[in-house]
Amino acid sequence: MTFAALMTTTFRARRAVLPAVAALMILAAPPSATAGVTAFKQAVAEGAARADGLAAHYRATGFEPIWTAQDDLGRARRQALMQAIEDAPSHGLPASRYDAPGLMAMMRAARTPRDLGAVEIEMSRIFIRLAHDLHTGMLTPSKVVADIVREIPVRSDEDLLSSFASDQGPPAGFFRALTPKSGEYARLLRAKTQLEGLLATGGWGPAVPAASLAPGQSGPAVVALRNRLMRMGYLDRTATGTYDISIQQAVQQFQSAHGLVADGTAGSDTMAEINKPISERLPMIHVAMERERWLNKPRGDRHILVNLADFTARIMDHDRLTFETRAVIGKDASGQRSPEFSDEMEYMEINPVWNVPRSITVKEYLPQMQRNRGAVSHLKLYNSRGQQVSRANVNFNAYTARTFPFDLKQPPSNRNALGLVKFMFPNKYNIYLHDTPSKNLFNRNVRAFSHGCIRLQRPFDFAYELLSRQEAEPKPYFDRILNSGRQTRVNMQEHVPVHIIYRTATAPAKGPVQYRPDIYGRDGLIWDALQKVGVSLPAVQG
Template sequence: MTIAAMFQTRARRAVLPALAALMIAAAPQPSQAGVTAFKQAVAEGASREDGLAAHYRATGFEPIWTAQTPLGLARRQALMQAITEAPAHGLPASRYDADGLLARMKAARTPRDLGLVEIELSRVFLRLAHDLHTGMLTPSRVVEDIVREIPLRSDEELLTSFAASDGPPAGFFRGLTPKSGEYGRLIREKQRLERLLDAGGWGPTVPAASLAPGQSGAAVVALRNRLMRMGYLERTASATYDIAMQQAVQAFQAAHGLVADGTAGASTMTEINRPISDRLPMIHVAMERERWLNKPRGKRHVLVNLADFTARIMDDDRLTFETRAVIGKDTAGQRSPEFSDVMEYMEINPVWHVPRSITVKEYLPQMQRNRGAASHLKLFNSRGQEVSRANVNFNAYTARTFPFALKQPPSDRNALGLVKFMFPNKYNIYLHDTPSKDLFNRNVRAFSHGCIRLQQPFDFAYELLAPQQADAKGYFDRILNSGRQTRVDLEEEVPVHIIYRTATVPAKGPVQYRPDIYGRDARIWEALQQAGVSLPAIQG
């Protein structure tokens, strides 16, 4: 039995006697004075929190939890059970103080005591419900580039929905968590890693800086044993770096975003030697991130994983199309943000409207040194009229006073390439083609000013147009060959979710791990620890 399972079993055994004691202590009060005392205590306890106060005022201060009815008991049991199961979701049970709740329920003797217990149960319910539904953290407070709109539910709505629910109370808690297949798989992977950790982890690390096919010896045996424990290699007694081990290393490399050459070089060996205690935080962070995105993603949607440098088209949660992507540089102001929006149209043969920040920070200094610099860009005044460079003294302006805009006409050299995909947003982020094709051959692809560049933008466009064009490729190519800037609206808008996941669990195949390129997950894990999340004490 795992540590978590033992804890849950002990907690379940402790709950029922406490609830029985509460039923005795909370016997119905026959006097009007008792009812009044209960409601006054509820009103006082709820007065400091708007959501609590609004719900109880609307219901005449009727109890949710302390009613001496089968439903009241079922609600208390469901709350306590949800607390015992919180660690399975990566939430710390200590955050909900089950022991404190049980003690207060046992000690309740008067109507006023019950009123105060009622409010405390609601407070704990709200904390747990919010955590299960949209996570413990406010993402933008941890990482400013996570600008995602979280699907928060108000305190009043949660309480009212729970009180009005006609289903089993336990079902309400189950209904709060994300319904994505990914969330369920993350929970199972967390449990699997905890079991392995409890059993000693993946075994001894490999005592070698690198290993290659054909080698043998103690280090190769250690590599073999570790790969077997990780599930990449079938059981074998071979002490040689043979073809089976080479294929296992390739599979490991592919699952960790490394060059899959089958040779355990320095970077591969570093990842192989990482302990489970390095991987579990990545799973915890991924679960929290999944809760931040706890809303329907769209029957068809685009999923951009910044940490994986990929853009995917998903249909009914199945992969339809995938392409490599280039993301923003790991530099302040250029890291790609995380958010969701809706793709409305694409522009074929786009004009690049150079962002103001790039204009004054990069191109203005070049043109001050050499009037003819950046000659591929056209100069326009505030009325949209093209201006000859010969008539402009660039040195007369600063970054603040420069009055012109820069644009690049459609061409093969256009910074946006030949097509861009628009989901208008205040961050000026979109997906687009690029003339810099060589960057897609890199393993780490963080080179842009923040937008997402696609390796296969034409195929991406064909797939998006397929539902509305019988010959999507022919339609696209005719517009492309015209050389004219053309807007093509999508008849059905497509949600776009720009995410950042260093750990993902596919429906088939091994867990995928990626480097924390922007250092965001490290900050989230630190915040989760400050909120009470911890790993089992055993290290492996």
Template structure:
């Protein structure tokens, strides 16, 4: 056992033992040491409500700087976690590990030790929150990111740590979803590529197609070889193998897979490793924002992919194309999660107030007979005559509602899927079927239109009907507006991901159609996240 005399300095003890046992070895009376230690904790912890609450409830007992192996293990686990935070795309400098280490090394007094205790707790709480539920607050980045992130109180993390195996507990904090783990793997792959110089020279931005030849074709071929879409070849012609590689690239980037390298395709091919790495780091942050429990059945709408999926126990059981909100300030589809409760077959369209005043009122003021497919109703639901003088109303004073009755030409089509929310967003059919053939499908007022709404309904109803298709069409053929409750409510996640990993493990990328990921990256960068090149 180490023996020290009364003249041994506190710093010497600290360097030899870390913080363990320092309280017991200081030369002042034990009662005075304990009082000074508690006072230091109370003072330092007052800057954080959560940390202060934890220490008040545990009577200011140390969990990092006391005697025993468990304290040493906690310190070691925290240092390990903070030093590798960049693996998760977190801002390492935010946790001030170097300053923490200096503070621990330079502790001279019992008061210093109390300050160290709280500094470790505060760093741990910040890290735990960041890695579990994200560095950023979505709504502060973009007003369309209205997702509510359930952030835990910091004292809960400290209580759990106190009763857990430290290293194992630190590893449970990060999301455990297959998507998060796959994104981490892709991040490391891209960091290695970044260290090696990326994918080589870019391709001249002009249309290239089968039958072409020359230096631009060679550049395209070389780039796709470096990206892993084809094997090495010396051919200078746009042959079948190059066409297949272009199609494969297009498929994994949400582009029309026609095998022709137009300007849009080449622009995506020319995106750098750094650009793709930013998308992955942003996707990791977005994954931290999502609820952890996505077991069972849920619906996933990825706006950048223009898709809607039903997922059962981690497997996609139904998928269809979608149309999302137009890229204007008042039409972009928001990002949030809710729960689908019912569907309405043969729905009426109750026109949102914003559409009435911005689009239809000007037409009515000019011509009372305009938009004749819509009923105008008063506050008691009575139809208003088209002989009414609509010119007297402004957008603020217009007192009427508008409704489109059920029918094939209804703006909502023949079925809508409801997860009641204050944003008035839902999934629905549409008579504008031609829009689903387009590559970029951002045309709606904000709701999500489905290319195969009937099949979507069958898949949902299969949980509660032995003949879901027959049931659906019996109701549809009645022509009556009918609400059908879902016996099992289904979580809905409307997300926005420009980087995803497919079920087969392939990284896929999409365009940042609303510019939201660029804003997130800027905010992460300002918080201290940086790209890193890793040589392996």
């Protein structure tokens, strides 16, 4: 039996997707005869049966085609899918995951209604994989890093198929709508493209052959530093061979963008960062894009963004920075690394009582009290009924970490471990933001010292900004409660979303891409996982 040609589509194909410059796709369409339609639908039903989402969608629509229809909409959908596959590498997604050559060979070979049904299912399978990858990433984060405990806004296979099939707009628009709409994602895309372009033309040039350089020096190493800074975009074109004020200012800008002390001197730490090649920076961009897809949901017009890798906490309003403070995060030790998740701040507590977590009580303080009953005297002992207990009546050596029946609490004071205010978004991880009496830690570049909670350098200013939405005079209001010395809960009239993230590469609205060390080693694990699913860098090294 001869079947009519279903469609002919030509599109440009990038080398990463197809070896040919153009490809011709011709599918055979089933005739209007009942036998042909029945054979097509039976093939669709059989192919969809192996996946619940596919089966649910096609059963609900009577096994009607999405991709192989003989009308303009069917052609537009096929074209949109193939174009989305072609564009996938620009999003850091490996073209091999979608096997465009195999799909096109399958389409060319289709000759019967059953063949066409198989093509229909294969296109839907590829669509589902690509749609998930664009929308919420290729990886399940908690399977790569256990401390990434955020809820990923994954859509079901059936929802994606049904939404696409019922969408009234241009099919290509559906794919564009899947990717994150944050300004950060768009800027990371641009940064990736720029770095790949530089990589193809020699990267940032030769490494600087010096362990350190300082203002006033001259010679070949200074020239290499000058050339590298120009290539990186920190220095305008200049012929200077001396470490002059222009190079000093460029080094300061570089240092600020890499979380270093911005003193303008290219010491050993600065030089190590300057000499890192693009091939070490691009993976950071790839990981940041994948992470951005994991957070592909509205963040709130006003929200709090804590970047663990940057040791900062920010208040953002409509994607613009309103307030920023330094932060101390969890130690790089098992059970103490700060987790990544999102929640909502519900209230702040002024003059808080510190309820010492059980793990700290039995692992750190019980051994001290067993050696010396009077140890950690600033902490009070309470029984299960909430009654304070005198230490004189307790034989601490009679208990183990498992059997110790008491709780430890620290009353409000300037010495309180939580400082004078804490910011609460109740969660099962017992993580929150708070003040601290240990102010000296904020002067360090690497600030990983807590048991997991986030300590703020400027907690009062942070509180004033949060209260500004509900109090006409937030500072006097806060100070009045603070000066009372009493533990007081202040509810947020509107809950504020809190997003605890970990980004070693960020692309601010103004200025260069910011890079930070992978303090917990998480991004290294994510890059390894991305490589396992096919992500790779261009062959040229820079």
